[in-house]
Amino acid sequence: MKPFLGPLEHGRIPALQQTRISAFLISAHGALTRQLGVAIPASLHHGWQVELHSQYCREMEILSLLGRATSWVPDPALGFQVWQWEMAWLPRPVAGAEDQSQGGLIDLAAFGHALHTVIRPAALLPEGFPDEDPFALAMRRIEFESGRLMQAQILFLKGPQLAHVRDVVASAVESRHSQVRELWQNLLRSMEIDTSGRHTLMPAYQARTQPAAAAATQPSVVMREP
Amino acid sequence: MPTLRSGSRQISYVLDGPARGPTFVLVNGLTQYIKIWEPFRAALADRGFRVATFDLLGQGNSDKPSLFIGQDDQVAVLRDLVNELGDQPAFVAGISFGAVIALRYAIAHSDRIAGLVPMSAFAELTPQLLMFGDALRTGLVLGGTGYLQDLLFPMNLSDDYITERLDRLEDAKRKGWLINDLYALQNLMESFLDFKPLTPQLSSISVPTMIMNGEFDFFTPRKLHESLRIHIPNSALIIIQRVYHAFTLEKPVLSADLLARFAEDVLAGRWRGDKKVWIAPEEPGGALIPFPAGYDHLRALPLQLKA
Numbered sequence: 001m002k003p004f005l006g007p008l009e010h011g012r013i014p015a016l017q018q019t020r021i022s023a024f025l026i027s028a029h030g031a032l033t034r035q036l037g038v039a040i041p042a043s044l045h046h047g048w049q050v051e052l053h054s055q056y057c058r059e060m061e062i063l064s065l066l067g068r069a070t071s072w073v074p075d076p077a078l079g080f081q082v083w084q085w086e087m088a089w090l091p092r093p094v095a096g097a098e099d100q101s102q103g104g105l106i107d108l109a110a111f112g113h114a115l116h117t118v119i120r121p122a123a124l125l126p127e128g129f130p131d132e133d134p135f136a137l138a139m140r141r142i143e144f145e146s147g148r149l150m151q152a153q154i155l156f157l158k159g160p161q162l163a164h165v166r167d168v169v170a171s172a173v174e175s176r177h178s179q180v181r182e183l184w185q186n187l188l189r190s191m192e193i194d195t196s197g198r199h200t201l202m203p204a205y206q207a208r209t210q211p212a213a214a215a216a217t218q219p220s221v222v223m224r225e226p
Numbered sequence: 227m228p229t230l231r232s233g234s235r236q237i238s239y240v241l242d243g244p245a246r247g248p249t250f251v252l253v254n255g256l257t258q259y260i261k262i263w264e265p266f267r268a269a270l271a272d273r274g275f276r277v278a279t280f281d282l283l284g285q286g287n288s289d290k291p292s293l294f295i296g297q298d299d300q301v302a303v304l305r306d307l308v309n310e311l312g313d314q315p316a317f318v319a320g321i322s323f324g325a326v327i328a329l330r331y332a333i334a335h336s337d338r339i340a341g342l343v344p345m346s347a348f349a350e351l352t353p354q355l356l357m358f359g360d361a362l363r364t365g366l367v368l369g370g371t372g373y374l375q376d377l378l379f380p381m382n383l384s385d386d387y388i389t390e391r392l393d394r395l396e397d398a399k400r401k402g403w404l405i406n407d408l409y410a411l412q413n414l415m416e417s418f419l420d421f422k423p424l425t426p427q428l429s430s431i432s433v434p435t436m437i438m439n440g441e442f443d444f445f446t447p448r449k450l451h452e453s454l455r456i457h458i459p460n461s462a463l464i465i466i467q468r469v470y471h472a473f474t475l476e477k478p479v480l481s482a483d484l485l486a487r488f489a490e491d492v493l494a495g496r497w498r499g500d501k502k503v504w505i506a507p508e509e510p511g512g513a514l515i516p517f518p519a520g521y522d523h524l525r526a527l528p529l530q531l532k533a
Contacts, residue, residue: 113292113293113409114292116409117292117407117408117409120407123403123404127397127400143370144370147366147367147370147371147408148367148368150408150409151367154293154409154412157293158293158294158416166294169293170291170292170293170294173292173293174291174292177292196287
């Protein structure tokens with residue numbers, strides 16, 4: 001297992017890895033886009049609906065970018081996986097909400113939150129990978145935009161309108177997180193990638209401080225009076 | 227890496243030093259993680275302490291709740307960790323965000339703490355600190371973790387320290403960016419949205435307390451540490467020379483030495499806080515310097531106190 005995509009082929013992320021990553025992202029972002037499209041009314045009457053519309057457009061941009069920035073190759077393993085992913089993304093209105101409509105919106109926001117938080121495609125790029133590579137740039141852009149896109153979901157899910165169903169919201173979001181995380185990690189494992197060791201990386205600014213760690217000698221801080 | 231169950235959550239921690247030694251538990255700042263404390267672990271273990279470092283909820287390799295993390299949850303994690311380590315009370319040191327959690331722990335679990343070290347600490351959100359916090363949160367939301375790091379590095383570290391490491395800053399940033407998840411950092415920051423000042427409860431902290439503040443820390447300035455010094459009965463304030471908010475990164479050996487000496491004094495019955503103000507030595511092992519009598523330690527200028 002390795003923590004990043006690669007090994008590189010002619011200085012690029014292997015096309016099969018690009019294909020699998022992008023297929024997953026297109027499946028997930030595509031499902032979110034379709035669900036947003038259904039949730040947005042033809043005529044906007046509330047501020048949050050404007051936000052939904054903005055999200056819808058940004059998701060379309062992500063889909064378009066992935067389609068064009070990826071070096072696609074045939075991958076027979078994708079057929080079953082895509083079906084599995086699409087089933088997972090189906091709407092699951094949350095039980096315990098005020099009504100079916102609110103339950104559906106909570107699920108939609110929870111799915112979006114999970115998609116934008118759990119998946120960090122740029123963090124898969126090897127250190128020092130060139131900025132001008134289209135696939136790498138797309139991964140960085142999607143992760144950066146995800147940080148902004150999740151704000152609408154956070155505002156909605158943490159907002160006062162859902163305060164009375166906070167446990168329901170928390171449970172729905174955790175559930176979508178688990179689902180997205182499991183599928184994403186399965187995909188990464190199929191490429192022999194494991195990101196769980198990131199926390200053991202040594203911070204660079206400690207490199208020169210460790211040998212001096214035993215320097216202290218005086219045993220007491222007993223203080224002298226002025 | 228061992229893990230601990232705290233409620234329904236999983237917490238990662240690391241233990242160093244002799245199993246029977248007095249225990250120090252170190253609590254991370256906002257963007258920190260276990261690895262950051264490595265120089266402290268080595269230095270304190272060499273002095274006979276058992277050292278526990280851990281990732282708070284939302285940090286490093288511990289669970290990262292998706293939406294809601296309360297500071298009470300973090301105190302419960304710290305309580306569970308101290309309990310996991312045995313029956314003896316532990317010394318608890320925390321920096322910045324971790325100092326707030328350490329203060330809360332000392333207030334709630336006074337029987338399970340041997341000594342407290344709040345570093346770059348605060349017990350209340352002054353308008354200035356609140357505005358700093360809001361700006362950092364906005365920076366995180368609009369610019370991502372990388373932009374937050376761009377703000378924190380020059381805010382919290384000295385020019386000398388940064389200059390020596392310019393060639394490694396990008397590497398340091400990348401590792402912090404890899405380990406920290408934006409939503410988890412945001413959740414940690416938003417745990418201050420319903421923050422109530424701890425100041426009225428500080429007088430209930432009866433254990434020996436060494437408050438540490440960087441000389442040039444403008445993020446949590448002297449005034450915020452003064453509030454701790456005035457209200458915590460058996461406390462002393464130590465000013466660390468030439469450093470800013472993140473002095474544990476900048477002066478790990480000196481800071482670890484001060485922690486060890488504080489605990490040794492407490493264990494030997496020598497510690498007398500007396501709400502005094504001291505200047506830390508420049509080098510580990512040096513003597514503490516009393517803040518000059520008649521001068522105002524809250525000022526940057528050497529002006530004598532008015533009678």
